[in-house]
Amino acid sequence: MLRLRLGSADLCRVRFADRLHPVGIALLAGQWLRDPTVAAMAPTLAERASAAVEGTAAAQAATAILRHLLPDRGRLPDFVTPLSGLESVEAGLEAIRATPARRVRDEVTMAYADTTVSPLRRRFAAADPEALDLFGGAVRTWFDAVLAPHWAELASAYRQQVSAASQRLAQHGLASLFAGLHPGIRWREPVLEVSTWWDANLPGTGHGLILLPSPLAGPRPRVLVEPGHPILLVYPVVMPARAARDDDSLGRLLGVTRALVLRRLDAEGGLTTTVLSRAVGISLSSASEHARALRTAGLVVSEREGGAVRHHLTALGAGLLRGPSGDPCASWPTPGQAAGWPPGLP
Numbered sequence: 001m002l003r004l005r006l007g008s009a010d011l012c013r014v015r016f017a018d019r020l021h022p023v024g025i026a027l028l029a030g031q032w033l034r035d036p037t038v039a040a041m042a043p044t045l046a047e048r049a050s051a052a053v054e055g056t057a058a059a060q061a062a063t064a065i066l067r068h069l070l071p072d073r074g075r076l077p078d079f080v081t082p083l084s085g086l087e088s089v090e091a092g093l094e095a096i097r098a099t100p101a102r103r104v105r106d107e108v109t110m111a112y113a114d115t116t117v118s119p120l121r122r123r124f125a126a127a128d129p130e131a132l133d134l135f136g137g138a139v140r141t142w143f144d145a146v147l148a149p150h151w152a153e154l155a156s157a158y159r160q161q162v163s164a165a166s167q168r169l170a171q172h173g174l175a176s177l178f179a180g181l182h183p184g185i186r187w188r189e190p191v192l193e194v195s196t197w198w199d200a201n202l203p204g205t206g207h208g209l210i211l212l213p214s215p216l217a218g219p220r221p222r223v224l225v226e227p228g229h230p231i232l233l234v235y236p237v238v239m240p241a242r243a244a245r246d247d248d249s250l251g252r253l254l255g256v257t258r259a260l261v262l263r264r265l266d267a268e269g270g271l272t273t274t275v276l277s278r279a280v281g282i283s284l285s286s287a288s289e290h291a292r293a294l295r296t297a298g299l300v301v302s303e304r305e306g307g308a309v310r311h312h313l314t315a316l317g318a319g320l321l322r323g324p325s326g327d328p329c330a331s332w333p334t335p336g337q338a339a340g341w342p343p344g345l346p
Contacts, residue, residue, distance in 0.1 A: 002223055004192045004231065006204040011174065013208025013230065016162045020155055020214065023092025024081035026143045028234070029216035030066050031073060033146075042215065048146040055145065062141035069124050069135055071115070075197040077107035078224050083210075083232055087278040089143050093136040101127035148256045151280070152263035154215065161213040161237050181211070182235040184221050194221050194233065205231055213237040250321065257282060261290050262299065262321050265313050272308040 030049070033039045039046035052059040070076060079099040085092030104127040112121060123131040147154070169177040178187035184195035192209075197220060208230040217236040224232040250259040257280065264279045265271060271279060277287035291311050294300040299317035302309050313321070 001199055002194045002196050003201045004194065004204060004223075004225075005190055005202070006192055006209065007190070007206065009206040010204035010208055010231070014174065014177075015208065015210060016165070017086065017210050017212040017232075019086055020158050020212070021081070021086050021092060022089045022143060022147075022151075023085060023096065023139055024234075025154075025214055025216050026089075026139055026147055027066075027070065027076060027080050028214070028218060028222065029147060030063075030142060031070060031076065032216055032218040034067075034072050035219070045146060045150065045216075048149075052142065052145045058141050059145045062138040062145070065120075065134060065138035066142060068118070068120060069138075071111055073218075075111070077104070077111045078226070079103055079107055081222070081224060081232075081234075083224065083226070083229055088280075088282060089140055090283055093139060096136065097132055099127075104132075144256060148260055148280075151260055152267055155279070156267055157215065157237075158213065165211070165213070181213075182221055182237075185233075185235060194223055196221050196223050205229060207231075209233060211235070257286070258290050258294060261287070261294065262313065262317055265300065265311060266318065266321050270310045270312040272305070272310050274308065276311060 029045065033042070033046050033049040039049075049063075052063045054060070070080070080096060082092065082095035082099075085095035105125055108121075108125040112125060115121065120131060120134075124135065165177060165180065168180055175187055175189070178185060178192065186193040202225055205225065205227060207228065210230045210232045212232065212234045213236075214234055215237050217234045219236065221236065222234040224234075250262070253259070254262070260280050261276065264276060268275075268279065273287050273291060274284060276291065277284045280287065282290075288309075291300055291302060291309075294317070295302055295311075299314055299320060300311050301314050302311045304310075
């Protein structure tokens with residue numbers, strides 16, 4: 001049991017994270033989806049994770065690397081789920097690469113306490129740059145293969161969770177908010193008790209508490225405590241129904257990332273290239289490239305606003321997204337069955 005003694009400086013700075021953290025959620029999901037009991041709550045994502053083991057050579061290698069370097073359950077090294085890097089997968093990986101070598105050594109050594117030593121694990125624990133780059137590449141590939149097709153649904157579910165919890169806070173106060181987060185979280189003023197993977201009695205940092213509901217946190221809440229920073233509390237919530245089933249016919253037709261770009265534009269309305277890159281978790285140049293390909297296919301229209309370019313779905317793009325019945329969850333044909341789409345479609 002982790003007991004956090006929160007002072008007034010922490011309690012007046014309780015807030016929710018701006019969005020899901022692509023890298024942090026990917027690593028928690030990669031660990032959690034190995035557990036058959038909890039993976040049953042998200043069968044489609046679990047199937048995707050299993051398929052990666054027998055998928056492309058890149059997906060197989062990524063899965064093998066992550067399973068070799070990270071514990072299969074319990075506490076992960078804190079530096080692999082950083083506070084910064086919310087904007088995209090690349091931003092999260094940059095935050096990981098910026099971790100001081102001494103901290104990497106300390107946290108990985110602790111994580112490997114009951115693990116057999118191997119050459120790659122030894123290099124990872126030593127913060128070897130090549131090992132960290134190998135790890136980063138594996139995270140990126142695994143995210144694209146497993147989470148990217150459902151990232152829009154996961155992000156939408158996150159906003160709904162935050163909205164509901166914020167309403168509870170506004171109507172009933174902080175004690176009610178804490179009481180409704182998760183059965184493993186209890187508020188016994190002035191102590192917040194969290195049934196997590198480690199035990200300690202700690203004071204607050206004086207920089208507040210960031211809450212992050214996630215269906216991929218695992219069976220227990222996760223807590224990151226760093227001096228000089230807000231405490232991060234990631235707690236499990238129910239998997240959204242749409243992300244719990246396979247709805248990737250559009251991904252097979254367009255490619256995973258381009259399908260995700262369309263879904264984000266549908267969910268958010270017009271987005272600039274910068275905001276789109278952050279929403280999808282890709283680089284700015286990649287977002288521009290995908291928007292250009294979708295524009296060439298007639299699925300997206302772009303307009304300049306000052307120094308920015310804003311992208312919108314066309315009627316054709318909205319129709320493709322919703323399927324023949326007009327249902328955004330409807331299935332579309334496989335690429336081989338869709339030969340009649342406009343020139344330029346990937």
